[in-house]
Amino acid sequence: MKKTDTIVSMYDKYIMNTYKRVPLCLEKAKLAKVWDIDGKEYLDFFPGWAVSGIGHCHPMVAGAVAKQAKKLMHVSNNYYSEAQAKLAEQIIKNSFPGKVFFGNSGAEANEAAVKLARKYGSEKGRYEIITMLKSFHGRTLAMITATGQDKVKHGFEPLPQGFVHVPYNDLEAVKEAITEKTIAIMLEPVQCEGGINIPSIEYMKALRALCDEKDILLIFDEVQTGMGRSGEMFAFKNFGVVPDVMTLAKALGGGLPIGACVAREKVQDVLTPGTHASTFGGSPIVCAAGLAVFDVIKNDKLLSNTKKMSAYLIKKLEGLKKKYRFIKEIRAMGLIIGVELSIKGEDIYKLCLKEGLLINCTQDTILRIMPPMTVTKTEIDRAISILDKVFSKA
Numbered sequence: 001m002k003k004t005d006t007i008v009s010m011y012d013k014y015i016m017n018t019y020k021r022v023p024l025c026l027e028k029a030k031l032a033k034v035w036d037i038d039g040k041e042y043l044d045f046f047p048g049w050a051v052s053g054i055g056h057c058h059p060m061v062a063g064a065v066a067k068q069a070k071k072l073m074h075v076s077n078n079y080y081s082e083a084q085a086k087l088a089e090q091i092i093k094n095s096f097p098g099k100v101f102f103g104n105s106g107a108e109a110n111e112a113a114v115k116l117a118r119k120y121g122s123e124k125g126r127y128e129i130i131t132m133l134k135s136f137h138g139r140t141l142a143m144i145t146a147t148g149q150d151k152v153k154h155g156f157e158p159l160p161q162g163f164v165h166v167p168y169n170d171l172e173a174v175k176e177a178i179t180e181k182t183i184a185i186m187l188e189p190v191q192c193e194g195g196i197n198i199p200s201i202e203y204m205k206a207l208r209a210l211c212d213e214k215d216i217l218l219i220f221d222e223v224q225t226g227m228g229r230s231g232e233m234f235a236f237k238n239f240g241v242v243p244d245v246m247t248l249a250k251a252l253g254g255g256l257p258i259g260a261c262v263a264r265e266k267v268q269d270v271l272t273p274g275t276h277a278s279t280f281g282g283s284p285i286v287c288a289a290g291l292a293v294f295d296v297i298k299n300d301k302l303l304s305n306t307k308k309m310s311a312y313l314i315k316k317l318e319g320l321k322k323k324y325r326f327i328k329e330i331r332a333m334g335l336i337i338g339v340e341l342s343i344k345g346e347d348i349y350k351l352c353l354k355e356g357l358l359i360n361c362t363q364d365t366i367l368r369i370m371p372p373m374t375v376t377k378t379e380i381d382r383a384i385s386i387l388d389k390v391f392s393k394a
Protein backbone atom coordinates (compact mmCIF):
# COMPACT_ATOMS: atom_id res chain seq x y z
CA MET A 1 0.00 0.00 0.00
CA LYS A 2 1.28 3.44 -0.88
CA LYS A 3 1.86 5.91 1.96
CA THR A 4 -0.65 8.21 0.27
CA ASP A 5 -3.43 5.62 0.66
CA THR A 6 -2.78 5.37 4.40
CA ILE A 7 -3.12 9.14 4.80
CA VAL A 8 -6.22 9.24 2.62
CA SER A 9 -7.88 6.60 4.80
CA MET A 10 -7.02 8.61 7.93
CA TYR A 11 -8.64 11.68 6.38
CA ASP A 12 -11.71 9.59 5.62
CA LYS A 13 -11.87 8.71 9.29
CA TYR A 14 -10.88 11.94 11.03
CA ILE A 15 -11.26 14.97 8.73
CA MET A 16 -14.61 16.56 7.84
CA ASN A 17 -15.38 15.96 4.22
CA THR A 18 -15.68 19.60 3.11
CA TYR A 19 -13.29 19.61 0.15
CA LYS A 20 -13.24 17.89 -3.22
CA ARG A 21 -9.87 16.20 -2.91
CA VAL A 22 -7.64 14.23 -5.24
CA PRO A 23 -5.41 11.51 -3.77
CA LEU A 24 -2.23 13.55 -3.62
CA CYS A 25 -0.38 13.82 -0.30
CA LEU A 26 2.44 16.33 -0.47
CA GLU A 27 5.49 16.00 1.71
CA LYS A 28 7.93 18.71 0.63
CA ALA A 29 8.30 21.53 -1.85
CA LYS A 30 10.73 24.01 -3.34
CA LEU A 31 9.48 27.00 -5.34
CA ALA A 32 7.54 25.56 -8.33
CA LYS A 33 8.28 21.92 -7.49
CA VAL A 34 6.52 19.66 -5.00
CA TRP A 35 7.00 16.02 -4.01
CA ASP A 36 4.39 13.62 -2.74
CA ILE A 37 4.89 11.33 0.21
CA ASP A 38 5.69 8.43 -2.13
CA GLY A 39 8.47 10.42 -3.78
CA LYS A 40 6.85 11.51 -7.05
CA GLU A 41 7.74 15.01 -8.32
CA TYR A 42 5.20 17.51 -9.64
CA LEU A 43 5.37 20.95 -11.20
CA ASP A 44 3.02 23.21 -9.23
CA PHE A 45 1.28 25.78 -11.44
CA PHE A 46 -1.35 26.54 -8.82
CA PRO A 47 0.67 26.69 -5.61
CA GLY A 48 -1.68 26.58 -2.65
CA TRP A 49 -4.50 28.50 -4.34
CA ALA A 50 -2.01 31.35 -4.94
CA VAL A 51 -0.75 31.32 -1.34
CA SER A 52 2.76 30.40 -2.39
CA GLY A 53 2.99 33.33 -4.80
CA ILE A 54 6.78 33.49 -4.63
CA GLY A 55 6.99 29.70 -4.71
CA HIS A 56 6.92 27.09 -1.98
CA CYS A 57 9.30 27.34 0.97
CA HIS A 58 11.27 30.27 -0.40
CA PRO A 59 14.58 30.12 1.50
CA MET A 60 14.34 33.80 2.51
CA VAL A 61 10.88 33.24 4.00
CA ALA A 62 11.88 29.98 5.68
CA GLY A 63 14.95 31.69 7.15
CA ALA A 64 12.98 34.69 8.44
CA VAL A 65 10.37 32.42 10.04
CA ALA A 66 12.99 30.21 11.70
CA LYS A 67 14.81 33.25 13.08
CA GLN A 68 11.62 34.88 14.39
CA ALA A 69 10.40 31.57 15.87
CA LYS A 70 13.36 31.54 18.22
CA LYS A 71 12.82 35.17 19.30
CA LEU A 72 9.07 35.76 19.65
CA MET A 73 6.17 34.02 17.89
CA HIS A 74 3.09 35.70 19.26
CA VAL A 75 2.16 38.70 21.37
CA SER A 76 -1.28 40.05 22.15
CA ASN A 77 -2.37 43.11 20.22
CA ASN A 78 -2.42 45.10 23.46
CA TYR A 79 1.35 45.29 23.00
CA TYR A 80 3.52 46.34 20.09
CA SER A 81 5.85 44.32 17.88
CA GLU A 82 8.43 45.50 15.39
CA ALA A 83 7.47 43.00 12.67
CA GLN A 84 3.81 44.10 12.58
CA ALA A 85 4.81 47.77 12.33
CA LYS A 86 7.28 47.08 9.53
CA LEU A 87 4.93 44.88 7.52
CA ALA A 88 2.19 47.52 7.69
CA GLU A 89 4.75 50.09 6.54
CA GLN A 90 5.64 47.92 3.52
CA ILE A 91 2.00 47.42 2.57
CA ILE A 92 1.27 51.16 2.82
CA LYS A 93 4.44 52.21 0.98
CA ASN A 94 3.55 49.87 -1.86
CA SER A 95 -0.15 50.80 -2.09
CA PHE A 96 -1.56 54.13 -0.86
CA PRO A 97 -1.40 56.33 2.26
CA GLY A 98 -3.52 54.77 4.99
CA LYS A 99 -3.50 52.15 7.75
CA VAL A 100 -3.70 48.38 8.09
CA PHE A 101 -5.67 45.94 10.26
CA PHE A 102 -4.27 42.41 10.44
CA GLY A 103 -6.30 39.20 10.65
CA ASN A 104 -5.59 35.62 9.60
CA SER A 105 -7.42 34.91 6.35
CA GLY A 106 -9.07 36.38 3.31
CA ALA A 107 -12.56 36.02 4.71
CA GLU A 108 -11.46 37.75 7.90
CA ALA A 109 -9.86 40.60 5.95
CA ASN A 110 -13.12 41.05 4.02
CA GLU A 111 -15.17 40.94 7.24
CA ALA A 112 -13.01 43.80 8.53
CA ALA A 113 -13.63 45.74 5.30
CA VAL A 114 -17.39 45.23 5.56
CA LYS A 115 -17.45 46.18 9.24
CA LEU A 116 -15.42 49.29 8.42
CA ALA A 117 -17.87 50.25 5.68
CA ARG A 118 -20.90 49.68 7.90
CA LYS A 119 -19.36 51.71 10.72
CA TYR A 120 -18.58 54.49 8.25
CA GLY A 121 -22.20 54.56 7.12
CA SER A 122 -23.86 53.89 10.47
CA GLU A 123 -24.65 57.45 11.43
CA LYS A 124 -26.35 58.08 8.10
CA GLY A 125 -28.25 54.79 8.12
CA ARG A 126 -26.27 53.51 5.14
CA TYR A 127 -25.26 49.85 5.24
CA GLU A 128 -25.91 48.26 1.85
CA ILE A 129 -22.95 46.79 0.00
CA ILE A 130 -23.04 46.06 -3.72
CA THR A 131 -21.03 43.01 -4.78
CA MET A 132 -20.66 41.16 -8.07
CA LEU A 133 -22.18 38.03 -9.52
CA LYS A 134 -19.57 35.25 -9.86
CA SER A 135 -17.51 36.86 -7.12
CA PHE A 136 -15.82 34.97 -4.33
CA HIS A 137 -15.15 36.57 -0.95
CA GLY A 138 -14.78 33.70 1.54
CA ARG A 139 -16.78 31.29 3.66
CA THR A 140 -17.95 33.12 6.77
CA LEU A 141 -21.70 33.83 6.91
CA ALA A 142 -21.26 37.45 5.82
CA MET A 143 -18.84 36.47 3.05
CA ILE A 144 -21.02 33.72 1.58
CA THR A 145 -23.71 36.39 1.51
CA ALA A 146 -21.35 38.82 -0.22
CA THR A 147 -20.26 36.14 -2.69
CA GLY A 148 -22.31 36.29 -5.88
CA GLN A 149 -22.71 32.53 -6.35
CA ASP A 150 -25.73 30.59 -5.04
CA LYS A 151 -23.80 27.35 -4.58
CA VAL A 152 -22.00 28.66 -1.48
CA LYS A 153 -25.22 29.76 0.26
CA HIS A 154 -27.47 26.71 0.13
CA GLY A 155 -28.48 25.36 3.52
CA PHE A 156 -27.01 28.24 5.49
CA GLU A 157 -30.00 30.57 5.53
CA PRO A 158 -30.98 32.89 7.12
CA LEU A 159 -28.08 34.95 5.86
CA PRO A 160 -27.05 38.42 7.06
CA GLN A 161 -28.77 41.34 5.34
CA GLY A 162 -27.45 44.24 3.37
CA PHE A 163 -25.79 42.74 0.29
CA VAL A 164 -26.93 43.32 -3.29
CA HIS A 165 -25.46 41.59 -6.35
CA VAL A 166 -24.99 42.93 -9.85
CA PRO A 167 -23.27 41.57 -12.99
CA TYR A 168 -19.52 42.19 -13.17
CA ASN A 169 -18.12 44.80 -15.54
CA ASP A 170 -21.59 46.35 -16.03
CA LEU A 171 -21.64 50.00 -14.98
CA GLU A 172 -25.37 50.55 -15.62
CA ALA A 173 -26.23 47.65 -13.31
CA VAL A 174 -24.22 49.24 -10.50
CA LYS A 175 -25.86 52.62 -11.07
CA GLU A 176 -29.31 51.03 -10.91
CA ALA A 177 -28.48 49.14 -7.73
CA ILE A 178 -27.35 52.21 -5.79
CA THR A 179 -29.86 53.46 -3.22
CA GLU A 180 -29.66 56.00 -0.41
CA LYS A 181 -28.57 53.08 1.79
CA THR A 182 -25.54 52.07 -0.32
CA ILE A 183 -22.28 52.47 1.57
CA ALA A 184 -19.83 50.40 -0.46
CA ILE A 185 -19.12 48.57 -3.71
CA MET A 186 -16.92 45.52 -3.24
CA LEU A 187 -15.25 43.61 -6.05
CA GLU A 188 -12.18 41.67 -7.09
CA PRO A 189 -10.03 43.58 -9.64
CA VAL A 190 -9.88 40.23 -11.46
CA GLN A 191 -12.44 37.54 -10.63
CA CYS A 192 -10.31 34.45 -10.11
CA GLU A 193 -12.67 31.80 -8.69
CA GLY A 194 -15.31 33.22 -11.04
CA GLY A 195 -13.29 32.20 -14.09
CA ILE A 196 -10.48 34.76 -14.58
CA ASN A 197 -12.76 37.63 -15.57
CA ILE A 198 -10.96 40.90 -16.22
CA PRO A 199 -13.00 44.12 -16.18
CA SER A 200 -12.28 47.06 -18.47
CA ILE A 201 -10.20 50.02 -17.33
CA GLU A 202 -13.09 52.35 -18.22
CA TYR A 203 -15.44 50.38 -15.95
CA MET A 204 -13.02 50.54 -13.04
CA LYS A 205 -12.44 54.28 -13.54
CA ALA A 206 -16.17 54.88 -13.77
CA LEU A 207 -16.75 52.98 -10.52
CA ARG A 208 -14.16 55.19 -8.84
CA ALA A 209 -15.87 58.33 -10.12
CA LEU A 210 -19.29 57.05 -9.06
CA CYS A 211 -18.03 56.26 -5.56
CA ASP A 212 -16.41 59.70 -5.23
CA GLU A 213 -19.59 61.42 -6.37
CA LYS A 214 -21.86 59.57 -3.92
CA ASP A 215 -19.46 59.09 -0.98
CA ILE A 216 -19.56 55.32 -1.46
CA LEU A 217 -16.50 53.28 -0.46
CA LEU A 218 -14.76 51.31 -3.19
CA ILE A 219 -13.47 48.04 -1.74
CA PHE A 220 -11.10 45.84 -3.74
CA ASP A 221 -10.76 42.24 -2.64
CA GLU A 222 -7.13 41.57 -3.61
CA VAL A 223 -6.90 38.41 -1.55
CA GLN A 224 -5.90 36.41 -4.62
CA THR A 225 -4.66 39.12 -7.00
CA GLY A 226 -2.42 40.97 -4.53
CA MET A 227 1.31 40.65 -3.91
CA GLY A 228 2.68 40.83 -7.41
CA ARG A 229 0.92 38.12 -9.32
CA SER A 230 -0.82 40.59 -11.66
CA GLY A 231 2.55 42.02 -12.72
CA GLU A 232 2.10 44.93 -10.29
CA MET A 233 2.37 44.64 -6.53
CA PHE A 234 -1.41 45.09 -6.33
CA ALA A 235 -3.77 44.51 -9.25
CA PHE A 236 -5.48 47.92 -8.84
CA LYS A 237 -2.31 49.48 -10.28
CA ASN A 238 -3.03 47.86 -13.64
CA PHE A 239 -6.22 49.96 -13.83
CA GLY A 240 -4.85 53.18 -12.36
CA VAL A 241 -7.73 53.11 -9.88
CA VAL A 242 -7.04 53.36 -6.14
CA PRO A 243 -9.67 51.82 -3.84
CA ASP A 244 -10.72 53.19 -0.44
CA VAL A 245 -10.22 49.78 1.13
CA MET A 246 -8.16 46.84 -0.08
CA THR A 247 -8.05 43.34 1.40
CA LEU A 248 -5.10 40.99 1.20
CA ALA A 249 -4.35 37.47 2.36
CA LYS A 250 -3.16 34.46 0.37
CA ALA A 251 0.36 35.30 -0.85
CA LEU A 252 1.05 37.97 1.79
CA GLY A 253 2.38 35.51 4.37
CA GLY A 254 4.58 33.48 2.02
CA GLY A 255 2.74 30.35 3.17
CA LEU A 256 1.74 31.38 6.69
CA PRO A 257 -1.87 32.42 7.45
CA ILE A 258 -2.46 36.17 7.32
CA GLY A 259 -5.12 38.62 6.23
CA ALA A 260 -4.99 42.39 5.98
CA CYS A 261 -7.58 45.10 5.57
CA VAL A 262 -5.94 48.25 4.22
CA ALA A 263 -7.85 51.52 4.48
CA ARG A 264 -7.08 54.81 2.80
CA GLU A 265 -6.50 57.94 4.91
CA LYS A 266 -10.13 59.06 4.61
CA VAL A 267 -11.38 55.94 6.43
CA GLN A 268 -8.25 54.72 8.20
CA ASP A 269 -9.55 55.66 11.67
CA VAL A 270 -13.15 54.44 11.35
CA LEU A 271 -12.49 51.29 13.38
CA THR A 272 -11.66 52.35 16.94
CA PRO A 273 -10.58 50.50 20.13
CA GLY A 274 -13.13 47.85 21.03
CA THR A 275 -14.85 47.75 17.62
CA HIS A 276 -12.71 45.07 15.95
CA ALA A 277 -9.99 42.60 16.93
CA SER A 278 -8.26 39.34 16.11
CA THR A 279 -6.24 37.34 18.64
CA PHE A 280 -3.68 35.97 16.22
CA GLY A 281 -3.78 38.94 13.82
CA GLY A 282 -0.40 40.35 12.86
CA SER A 283 1.69 38.08 15.05
CA PRO A 284 5.46 38.64 14.82
CA ILE A 285 6.14 35.28 13.20
CA VAL A 286 3.61 35.75 10.41
CA CYS A 287 4.62 39.37 9.86
CA ALA A 288 8.29 38.34 9.65
CA ALA A 289 7.26 36.00 6.83
CA GLY A 290 5.34 38.80 5.13
CA LEU A 291 8.32 41.14 5.34
CA ALA A 292 10.48 38.47 3.72
CA VAL A 293 7.92 38.18 0.89
CA PHE A 294 8.23 41.92 0.16
CA ASP A 295 12.03 41.61 0.25
CA VAL A 296 12.05 38.67 -2.15
CA ILE A 297 9.70 40.36 -4.64
CA LYS A 298 11.99 43.41 -4.66
CA ASN A 299 15.41 41.75 -4.54
CA ASP A 300 14.64 38.98 -7.02
CA LYS A 301 12.86 41.45 -9.35
CA LEU A 302 9.80 39.21 -9.37
CA LEU A 303 7.42 41.81 -10.80
CA SER A 304 9.53 42.00 -13.92
CA ASN A 305 9.89 38.20 -14.02
CA THR A 306 6.11 37.90 -13.68
CA LYS A 307 5.57 40.15 -16.71
CA LYS A 308 8.18 38.30 -18.77
CA MET A 309 7.00 34.82 -17.85
CA SER A 310 3.39 35.89 -18.36
CA ALA A 311 4.13 36.95 -21.94
CA TYR A 312 6.08 33.73 -22.57
CA LEU A 313 3.39 31.47 -21.12
CA ILE A 314 0.58 33.26 -22.96
CA LYS A 315 2.47 32.91 -26.24
CA LYS A 316 2.87 29.17 -25.64
CA LEU A 317 -0.79 28.79 -24.68
CA GLU A 318 -1.85 30.69 -27.82
CA GLY A 319 0.19 28.12 -29.71
CA LEU A 320 -1.85 25.33 -28.11
CA LYS A 321 -5.04 27.25 -28.90
CA LYS A 322 -4.19 27.11 -32.61
CA LYS A 323 -3.76 23.35 -32.30
CA TYR A 324 -6.82 22.47 -30.22
CA ARG A 325 -10.20 23.77 -31.27
CA PHE A 326 -11.75 23.18 -27.83
CA ILE A 327 -9.62 26.00 -26.42
CA LYS A 328 -12.01 28.96 -26.64
CA GLU A 329 -10.16 31.84 -25.00
CA ILE A 330 -7.08 32.70 -22.98
CA ARG A 331 -7.51 35.48 -20.41
CA ALA A 332 -4.63 36.79 -18.39
CA MET A 333 -3.26 39.52 -16.18
CA GLY A 334 0.33 38.72 -15.27
CA LEU A 335 0.47 35.19 -13.91
CA ILE A 336 -3.28 35.06 -13.31
CA ILE A 337 -4.25 33.00 -16.32
CA GLY A 338 -7.51 31.38 -17.40
CA VAL A 339 -7.87 29.01 -20.32
CA GLU A 340 -11.54 28.68 -21.24
CA LEU A 341 -12.47 25.39 -22.89
CA SER A 342 -15.58 24.28 -24.71
CA ILE A 343 -15.26 20.93 -22.90
CA LYS A 344 -15.22 20.02 -19.19
CA GLY A 345 -11.95 20.93 -17.50
CA GLU A 346 -12.05 18.36 -14.73
CA ASP A 347 -10.68 15.48 -16.81
CA ILE A 348 -7.90 17.71 -18.14
CA TYR A 349 -6.99 18.71 -14.63
CA LYS A 350 -6.90 15.08 -13.48
CA LEU A 351 -4.81 13.95 -16.46
CA CYS A 352 -2.36 16.79 -15.79
CA LEU A 353 -2.05 15.59 -12.21
CA LYS A 354 -1.18 12.10 -13.44
CA GLU A 355 1.45 13.58 -15.74
CA GLY A 356 2.98 15.58 -12.88
CA LEU A 357 1.46 19.04 -13.42
CA LEU A 358 -0.76 20.73 -10.82
CA ILE A 359 -3.26 23.28 -12.14
CA ASN A 360 -6.86 24.13 -11.20
CA CYS A 361 -10.22 24.05 -12.90
CA THR A 362 -12.92 26.57 -11.99
CA GLN A 363 -16.50 27.16 -13.20
CA ASP A 364 -16.41 23.71 -14.89
CA THR A 365 -14.68 24.73 -18.09
CA ILE A 366 -11.93 27.15 -17.15
CA LEU A 367 -8.41 26.00 -16.41
CA ARG A 368 -6.79 28.28 -13.89
CA ILE A 369 -3.03 28.48 -14.31
CA MET A 370 -1.16 30.53 -11.74
CA PRO A 371 2.48 29.47 -11.49
CA PRO A 372 4.64 31.08 -8.81
CA MET A 373 6.28 34.40 -9.70
CA THR A 374 9.67 32.66 -9.52
CA VAL A 375 8.73 30.38 -12.45
CA THR A 376 11.35 29.81 -15.17
CA LYS A 377 11.11 29.30 -18.94
CA THR A 378 12.26 25.69 -18.53
CA GLU A 379 9.40 25.04 -16.13
CA ILE A 380 6.92 26.70 -18.48
CA ASP A 381 8.18 24.59 -21.38
CA ARG A 382 7.70 21.46 -19.29
CA ALA A 383 4.18 22.47 -18.28
CA ILE A 384 3.25 23.26 -21.88
CA SER A 385 4.52 19.89 -23.09
CA ILE A 386 2.39 18.15 -20.42
CA LEU A 387 -0.66 20.24 -21.38
CA ASP A 388 -0.04 19.42 -25.05
CA LYS A 389 0.11 15.71 -24.29
CA VAL A 390 -3.04 15.86 -22.14
CA PHE A 391 -4.95 17.98 -24.70
CA SER A 392 -4.05 15.50 -27.43
CA LYS A 393 -5.94 12.82 -25.49
CA ALA A 394 -9.00 14.99 -24.82
Ligand SMILES: *Cc1c(COP(=O)(O)O)cnc(C)c1O
Pocket: 104, 105, 106, 107, 108, 110, 136, 137, 138, 139, 188, 192, 193, 221, 222, 223, 224, 225, 249, 250
Ligand atom coordinates in the same frame (compact mmCIF):
# COMPACT_ATOMS: atom_id res chain seq x y z
C1 LIG B 1 -9.41 32.82 -1.26
C2 LIG B 1 -10.20 34.07 -1.37
C3 LIG B 1 -10.94 34.57 -0.28
C4 LIG B 1 -11.08 33.81 1.01
O1 LIG B 1 -9.87 33.66 1.67
P1 LIG B 1 -9.75 32.65 2.90
O2 LIG B 1 -8.33 32.84 3.38
O3 LIG B 1 -10.01 31.28 2.38
O4 LIG B 1 -10.75 33.06 3.90
C5 LIG B 1 -11.57 35.78 -0.42
N1 LIG B 1 -11.51 36.47 -1.57
C6 LIG B 1 -10.82 36.02 -2.63
C7 LIG B 1 -10.78 36.85 -3.87
C8 LIG B 1 -10.15 34.80 -2.58
O5 LIG B 1 -9.49 34.35 -3.64
